[in-house]
Amino acid sequence: MMSLELKEKGNHLFKAGDYDGAEKLFSQAIQKNSKEPSFFTNRAVTRLRLEKWAGAEDDSRVAIDLYGPKNAASLKSSLYLAQALLNLQRPQEAYDVAIDAYKASLAVKNPQTENLSRTVLRAKQKMWAARETARLREMNETLASVEHFIEADLNRGLTELYAKLDRGEVGHIGFVEDRKALQEEAAKNVHNVREAFRIASKGDIQERVVPDYLIDGITFEIMHDPVVTPSGHSFDRVAILNHLQQSDVDPITRIPMTGESIRPNYSLKAACEEFLDKNGWAVDW
Secondary structure, three states: OOHHHHHHHHHHHHHOOOHHHHHHHHHHHHHHOOOOHHHHHHHHHHHHHOOOHHHHHHHHHHHHHHHOOOOHHHHHHHHHHHHHHHHOOOHHHHHHHHHHHHHHHHHHOOOOHHHHHHHHHHHHHHHHHHHHHHHHHHHOHHHHHHHHHHHHHHHHHHHHHHHHHHHOOOOHHHHHHHHHHHHHHHHHHHHHHHHHHHHHOOOOOOOOOOOHHHEOOOOOOEOOOEEEOOOOOEEEHHHHHHHHHHOOEOOOOOOEOOHHHOEEOHHHHHHHHHHHHHOHHHHHO
């Protein structure tokens, strides 16, 4: 069977939800032709669905190299790479990949712009969450000890689960489900512990969160002077005007627009100002 036939059959299985079967066919296509980047891109997204993060990272990097970093076709692979890095708990790397791809997608009006925008925001939120964890633990040694214990317990559970997978005692689907259950239980325990410490400290120990609706979708900073586009999306005025100097389309919908079509979003501006008045730390978010 020719490599393109294998790819098409893999696409069919992917659409049908048979990700294991699709991965095998994409792998066979790659064995026949290891220079076709779309084979690696397709296997990368399949591995994301299978939660095989390291494999998805490897495939995405190969696809980007084969396409060439300046080829617009590589933007989808960059999206998959950023998503894999996020799930591998490497948010700074994910952010660097996603923000570069996002800027490139704006310049060429690529359909991946919105997905890349969401991925950049997720990466930035994870980076912030890591800093918040360090800050809270520095404030309270007891909290740090309890959270380290929860993490150690999670790591022991994951190590045992990976060993079962290697021994064939659990299948891949069961492995993914059990891993998710362990991670969700650990996250719940951390949340409960932090809530208990927040109550005991009368609010001194609490996580700081920036609401998504206050964040500009281009710069990914808190908005200072929000405006709304004809499509109903809000951006910081400076950010959207700078964008329109390079590309005359809405960054989300890609519908043609001009600077004259934006309007002030007074209610959102008031919300931004109120939040910043009470949360000065958010300026450096």
